[in-house]
Amino acid sequence: MSEQPAGGDLSRLRQLNASAVLRELRGDQPLTLTELSKRTRLSRASTEDVARDLVGRGWLTEVAPASGSVGRPARRYRFNAGAGRLLGIDIGGHKALALVTDLDGEVLNQSRIEIPADAGRRERLAALDRCVAKALAGGSGGEIWATGVATTGLVDGTGKVMLSDSLPEWTGVDLGAHVRRLAPGPVRVENDCKLAALAETWRGVARYAKDVVFLLAGLRTGAGLIIDGKLHRGFANWSGEIGALPAAGWQQAPEHLTQWLDTTTQTTSHSSDGVDGFERVFVAARVGDRGALAAVEGYVRDLAVGASALVLTLDPQLVVIGGGFSRSADVMVEPLRRELDRWCLRTPEIRVSAFADEGVALGAVRLALDEVESTITTGLRP
Amino acid sequence: MSEQPAGGDLSRLRQLNASAVLRELRGDQPLTLTELSKRTRLSRASTEDVARDLVGRGWLTEVAPASGSVGRPARRYRFNAGAGRLLGIDIGGHKALALVTDLDGEVLNQSRIEIPADAGRRERLAALDRCVAKALAGGSGGEIWATGVATTGLVDGTGKVMLSDSLPEWTGVDLGAHVRRLAPGPVRVENDCKLAALAETWRGVARYAKDVVFLLAGLRTGAGLIIDGKLHRGFANWSGEIGALPAAGWQQAPEHLTQWLDTTTQTTSHSSDGVDGFERVFVAARVGDRGALAAVEGYVRDLAVGASALVLTLDPQLVVIGGGFSRSADVMVEPLRRELDRWCLRTPEIRVSAFADEGVALGAVRLALDEVESTITTGLRP
Numbered sequence: 001m002s003e004q005p006a007g008g009d010l011s012r013l014r015q016l017n018a019s020a021v022l023r024e025l026r027g028d029q030p031l032t033l034t035e036l037s038k039r040t041r042l043s044r045a046s047t048e049d050v051a052r053d054l055v056g057r058g059w060l061t062e063v064a065p066a067s068g069s070v071g072r073p074a075r076r077y078r079f080n081a082g083a084g085r086l087l088g089i090d091i092g093g094h095k096a097l098a099l100v101t102d103l104d105g106e107v108l109n110q111s112r113i114e115i116p117a118d119a120g121r122r123e124r125l126a127a128l129d130r131c132v133a134k135a136l137a138g139g140s141g142g143e144i145w146a147t148g149v150a151t152t153g154l155v156d157g158t159g160k161v162m163l164s165d166s167l168p169e170w171t172g173v174d175l176g177a178h179v180r181r182l183a184p185g186p187v188r189v190e191n192d193c194k195l196a197a198l199a200e201t202w203r204g205v206a207r208y209a210k211d212v213v214f215l216l217a218g219l220r221t222g223a224g225l226i227i228d229g230k231l232h233r234g235f236a237n238w239s240g241e242i243g244a245l246p247a248a249g250w251q252q253a254p255e256h257l258t259q260w261l262d263t264t265t266q267t268t269s270h271s272s273d274g275v276d277g278f279e280r281v282f283v284a285a286r287v288g289d290r291g292a293l294a295a296v297e298g299y300v301r302d303l304a305v306g307a308s309a310l311v312l313t314l315d316p317q318l319v320v321i322g323g324g325f326s327r328s329a330d331v332m333v334e335p336l337r338r339e340l341d342r343w344c345l346r347t348p349e350i351r352v353s354a355f356a357d358e359g360v361a362l363g364a365v366r367l368a369l370d371e372v373e374s375t376i377t378t379g380l381r382p
Numbered sequence: 383m384s385e386q387p388a389g390g391d392l393s394r395l396r397q398l399n400a401s402a403v404l405r406e407l408r409g410d411q412p413l414t415l416t417e418l419s420k421r422t423r424l425s426r427a428s429t430e431d432v433a434r435d436l437v438g439r440g441w442l443t444e445v446a447p448a449s450g451s452v453g454r455p456a457r458r459y460r461f462n463a464g465a466g467r468l469l470g471i472d473i474g475g476h477k478a479l480a481l482v483t484d485l486d487g488e489v490l491n492q493s494r495i496e497i498p499a500d501a502g503r504r505e506r507l508a509a510l511d512r513c514v515a516k517a518l519a520g521g522s523g524g525e526i527w528a529t530g531v532a533t534t535g536l537v538d539g540t541g542k543v544m545l546s547d548s549l550p551e552w553t554g555v556d557l558g559a560h561v562r563r564l565a566p567g568p569v570r571v572e573n574d575c576k577l578a579a580l581a582e583t584w585r586g587v588a589r590y591a592k593d594v595v596f597l598l599a600g601l602r603t604g605a606g607l608i609i610d611g612k613l614h615r616g617f618a619n620w621s622g623e624i625g626a627l628p629a630a631g632w633q634q635a636p637e638h639l640t641q642w643l644d645t646t647t648q649t650t651s652h653s654s655d656g657v658d659g660f661e662r663v664f665v666a667a668r669v670g671d672r673g674a675l676a677a678v679e680g681y682v683r684d685l686a687v688g689a690s691a692l693v694l695t696l697d698p699q700l701v702v703i704g705g706g707f708s709r710s711a712d713v714m715v716e717p718l719r720r721e722l723d724r725w726c727l728r729t730p731e732i733r734v735s736a737f738a739d740e741g742v743a744l745g746a747v748r749l750a751l752d753e754v755e756s757t758i759t760t761g762l763r764p
Binding site: 163228237249312 | 536
């Protein structure tokens, strides 16, 4: 809106202008100064000024003029995604996963370490340390500009785990402080369901949607909400926790699957098999085993009560199914759609996450990128 | 962000500038050109230009210079709330209520007509017509610039009632088209729970909060959601309908109250008594009648299941209780808090609506005001 800034606001305006130029260049196409000036509505002189400054900081790169241009070929600029690195970490019940990416979120290096479900806090943190060290040693080069961490449990603004139901010994761990010792730059920590939802709107199947309910269907059942294009956190960052309400059906939902496993598995316990153990129910259901089909339907019926509550509350454009069981979505989607049709006034589109199990970590990368992009406007980054 | 607009964007920029000036003047204080220029970050010349234009259009009024100012007294401007009128209509199961207000939403005139619950569509629309005619004849002067209509049921973007559970004959009525014949200017129609929520954040007990769950507790139970400071509508405007899910408990909740009424009322039927009939349960509970207390607690217990689902999903800052039963909130709030404590991870603050029964109509006024404010930026209003 500002036509002429007050004197004291000049440097702030410079940052806003820089931010506007960077926003236009986050697409794949390099742009000329004329194109940038038109898109940002900045004057040609201001645009040139900002571009020169950003090239000096390493954010922008000059590329060769477009061939076939008439007259004096115009300089073009593109965002230099290689200027820095982002680190995204997923620390959960069964694994640690770390991704090193460029500033566009392209994965350059990754490492993964399995963790026993019954590991204590110290053992889990030690596995996290090894996982991060391995990812950073992967030779992708470049400095880590920011780190995002996804964890099971509810997280406060400082990066501390306030409450973890699935890993009780995890409650109280100061994950932010721990990870700040592992990598340079700012560290942000967030709940894994929330970041999985974020990943779907950034790089996944929900890219086109502004209102999304993400369902984590796996050993745990959880939800992440995208409202009006933004991750909805809530007043104290405790959103998406409808699963805590018994009437939502999520607490009992996996029991249908474990009961089938109990009746078919006489000798070994399934409890340490994790998602792979449950996979057997879905495999049996897929080939028409009636008991397995009934178990999956019972699971979906309970899942659908809480899912319907979310849909009726928010009226989203899209429901995305992610989490370990989403690999078996082919046997889940139709029963789920039928149950939603039964309870909801309008059943939204249902899509299955296309990520293997890197969705949560990718959401953590997006969180790190948010941090970097917010530093652009405050001018903290050299 | 724009320093210098492209030639063709000049008139658009003028509208944006006018909008910025008006925004600053929506507060109670008149402002000088210097103050306006500072707050809008527009140049002094642009500010003067815009102010002159808006005075000509009737939006702004010049007021006397502040007394005691040194040197040549500076002209001051204030928003002219009297330039036009807004009409807010609430058409529900038992009444029609119409408010005529100034552009600040100050009520200048109102009318109210009781409607039998079993009235047909034609009878209900005729009552609406009489109610609006009476409000407009009230002699408040000035032209209606925009109208907001609140109705029971779900509404589409054109002002048609898509679905009404409580008034089945109301489904399909084209309320937008009907009201456009009653008043000049644009007409917008919206669901009554949504507008009641809007009224609470605009003029009610939720003014300070950005994330609010509004509960309509009355003959019907419903919800309206404010998320990140805005009314959440959802993809097809079907949000807030968690009450449609049996597991949420809202469908059976009022039965606790009707059962008590049935056992204590031998001779007359309570069914046509509306909210006032139910009032007797709350009155009896207030003086310690054990049966009535149990009935209220049963009602609150069922209400709290759906309310907990909303709180766990959204983690709002505030829950507001409105609707007919909110007059009896003194016997409801503590049991509700206990139930929320039981199910929720974090119980938000609970407040009771301070409106008598004009909250919904006031939300309709706010909808009309949104319409007027959106025309400012598109320059439709003379």
